[in-house]
Amino acid sequence: MAKKNKKNWYIPVGQSITELDKKVLAFQDCGVLVPPRTLIKTPEQIEGIRRSGVVNTGVLDLVASEIRAGMSTAEIDRLVYEYTMDHGAIPAPLNYEGFPKSVCTSVNEVVCHGIPSEDEILEEGDIINVDVSTILDGYYSDASRMFVIGETTPEKQRLVDVARECLEIGMKAAQPWGFVGDIGKAIAKHAHKNGFSVVRDMCGHGVGLEFHEEPEVDHYDTRRRGMLLVPGMTFTIEPMINMGTWEVFVDEEDDWTVVTEDELPSAQWEHTFVMTEHGLEILTH
Secondary structure, eight states: OOOOOOOOOOOOTTOOOOHHHHHHHHHHHTTOOOOOGGGSOOHHHHHHHHHHHHHHHHHHHHHHHHOOTTOBHHHHHHHHHHHHHHTTOEETTTTGGGOOSSSEEEETTEEEOOOOOTTOBOOTTOEEEEEEEEEETTEEEEEEEEEEOSSOOHHHHHHHHHHHHHHHHHHHHOOTTSBHHHHHHHHHHHHHHTTOEEOSSOOEEEOSSSSSEEEEEOSSOOSSOOSBOOTTOEEEEOOEEESSOSOEEEOTTTSOOEEETTOOOEEEOBEEEEEETTEEEESOO
């Protein structure tokens, strides 16, 4: 017998039923996996996440203006920490589950969670993902960009470009009253068409009141619909696209750095979004 979907959506005692409630309950009654009602952000909460996103974007703009060959990834970490603190915010990665730095810097074959180091010096031709997350007044935002150091190979440049296209395609696939599974299906189709693979071990996620919330946003085709996308949900899309295999491993030395199994390059772009009645709005420009 098939397992019934968890009934996430319920109306607290004493609260009136809204039109949004009625619509979600109708989906839930049909067996659709719907988000918990608590995941739907209020206008005030969305504005708080948006303000956090402004600081987060400012951090990445600063990195874009400073990043260069000969720079250590530790210098990037200092830029991120100082800018964030100077703007009354906190770098979300710092001390998160033991992560020792304020930003993730993932170079070439490092997929994500690269730890900044004085010994890691950027060289001409490197590609690097700088992943910044910010807490402002209790609200979280999360975004990353790829940077090409000087001139790189055509293959690496194409990987960076296709990874960005995958994010844009995933954005278009995310529609109100659609499903999380639509996102990964669209991303995987584009990546595979271009000869690349999509990391399966990492995913996007809800964000806003906490660093990581529901839903998990897979970037590959899981063959499942996943959770219903309801206006008011805030989440990231952050496809990690590999030049070779999708398989990865975690560096045993630091228990954080995720590397491609074949040590070929990887690229990733990320934004934080809010779902509206008309589609996604980017909160981290």
